[in-house]
Amino acid sequence: MTELELRDLRKTFRSRGRPPVDAVRGIDLALRSGELLGLLGPSGCGKSTTLRMIAGLESVSGGDILVGGTSVIDRPAQARNIGVAFENYALYPPLTVAENLAFGLKARRGNARGDVQRKVAEIADRVDLTGILDARPAGLSSGQKQRVSLARALVREPDVLLLDEPLSHLDAAQRDTTRRELKRIQRDLGHTTILVTHDQEEALSLADRIAVMKDGVIQQIGTPYEIYDSPANLFVADFVGEPAINLLPGTVTDDGRARLSDSVHLALPVPVTQGREVVVGVRPEDLSLTGEDGLPARVVAHEPLLEAGVATLALDGVERPLVVLTGPEVRLAHDEQVRVAADTRLTHVFDAETGELLR
Template sequence: MTELALRALRKTYTGRGRAAVEAVRSIDVELRSGELLGLLGPSGCGKSTTLRMIAGLETVTGGDILIGGSSVVALPARQRSIGVAFENYALYPPLTIAENLGFGLAARGGCGRAEIRRRVAEMAERIGITELLDARPAGLSSGQKQRVALARALIRVPDVLLLDEPLSHLDAAQRDTTRRELKRIQRDSGHTAILVTHDQEEALSLADRIAVMRDGEIQQLGTPEEIYDCPANLFVADFVGEPAINLLPGTADGAGGVRLSDSVRVPVPHRIAAGRAVVLGIRPEDVCLDDTGARARVAAHEPLLESGIATLSLDGVAEPLVVVTGPEVRLDRDDTVRITADPQHIHVFDAQTGDALR
């Protein structure tokens, strides 16, 4: 197992007659041996560019990449002990699965045919694809192709494993199954790994820590629980969570509350200077239907068997409030309900900067 460190890592694209584009801006992250870090963010945020720089597929504009304490920035991709599972699988169509797995070992040399066959068989059994070794990629499902791509990355016994949107082409059922397999394989192998994804569920379920990225910068780095329960700013709060967090603008009253309208006041965890413009973040699952709470009108209710999602309207508040309800709840449009929220589960953000107020 090997540590991985990114030190002030930057990537700037330049072109004739075009303004420079900063794709990655001073990324600083250290991964422990065996840790899986999720790079989570929307398309174009710099996560795949970061992955490609680590793999040696993109030149580095500035900063350093250290594997096991040694810089690899000057090394070509083939000399870095890194395995990559690409988003598009990148399997060789004319070759059997066994030949796909053994191709890299044969190309690099140092392994005889018998050793390659042994390692291919061992890896196939470990990943659960032994029955596929004589098949060709065209006859495989998306989930099977993904397992083959992962096996090919692991067969090199790399110091670092890079996973680029590994589940993006799978349907919902395949994604759930492959995600569980991927987590088991990474834990069993003990590889230090980076997972690039725009899927929050994927990151929250697989990663030991998550770096939420936006415009080439890390907005917050922490455990899944820290990212979800203590978002650093409005972007992180809004990006992570399904259904999405409720974001309600208001004004602090200086007495431990925030006014959302003349008739709606929400208690918050700490006092904020009177008159300060803030945004309250309330997750839908943290709102409870309660006979003693504030009055709200039902705009819509979706019963989803295991739970429900209600969209409510608060008096004088323009933004709707989304609430997760119990499976037994049935609401009709224009029904009146009362709601409460635990102040300790309410997030407060500065309206100008978007930063969380602690």
């Protein structure tokens, strides 16, 4: 197993007649041996560019990449021993599954025919492909194609494994199954892995740690619990969580509460200077409908889902609606009057100008 480290990694795209574009703007990351890190962010934030630089498929504008403590920045892709499973599978249609798995091994010197066959058989057994080794990609399901792509990256016994949106083409049922298989395989084989994804559920369920990225900059690094429970700024808070966190602008009053409207004031978990403009963040599951206490609200909509309900409420004078998770037994009618309370211990306060969490 091998450590991976990125030091001030940067990538600037330049084209004649156009201003340069800074796609990756100084990333510092250190992965422990055997760790799976989720690189999470919206499309265009620099995730795939970072992955391609690590793999040697994209030139580097600045910084360094170390695998096992040794810089690989000057090594070509084929000399880095890094496995990549691509979003679009990148399988060879004329070849069988077995031939696709063996292709990279045969291209590398030093692999005897018997060793290639043994390695293909071993990885096919690990990834449950033994029964389709003679099939061609055209006859495979999306889930099978994804497993072939993953197996082809693993069969070379890489020092580092890079997964580029590996589940994006799968339907919901296949995604759940493949996600569990992927986690099992990574744990069993112990490869140091980066998972590039825009899917927060994928990152939260698979990764040991998550790096949330925006505009070429990492906003926060932490465990899934740290990212979810203690977001460093408004972007992280808003990007991670389903249903999304409630973000309510307000002004701090002389008694230390946030005034969301003339009649709606919320207690804050930390002392904040009077008059400061803030955004209060409360996750839907940290709100509760109460019998007597709490703020008066009107039910705009209620979705009674099987395992829970999602209520959308209107607070007096507050422009943004409030989303609350309810128990499956709760029944609410349109325009019904209710009271809602927030758990102050789980409330987040962000500076309205900088977006940073106030601690």
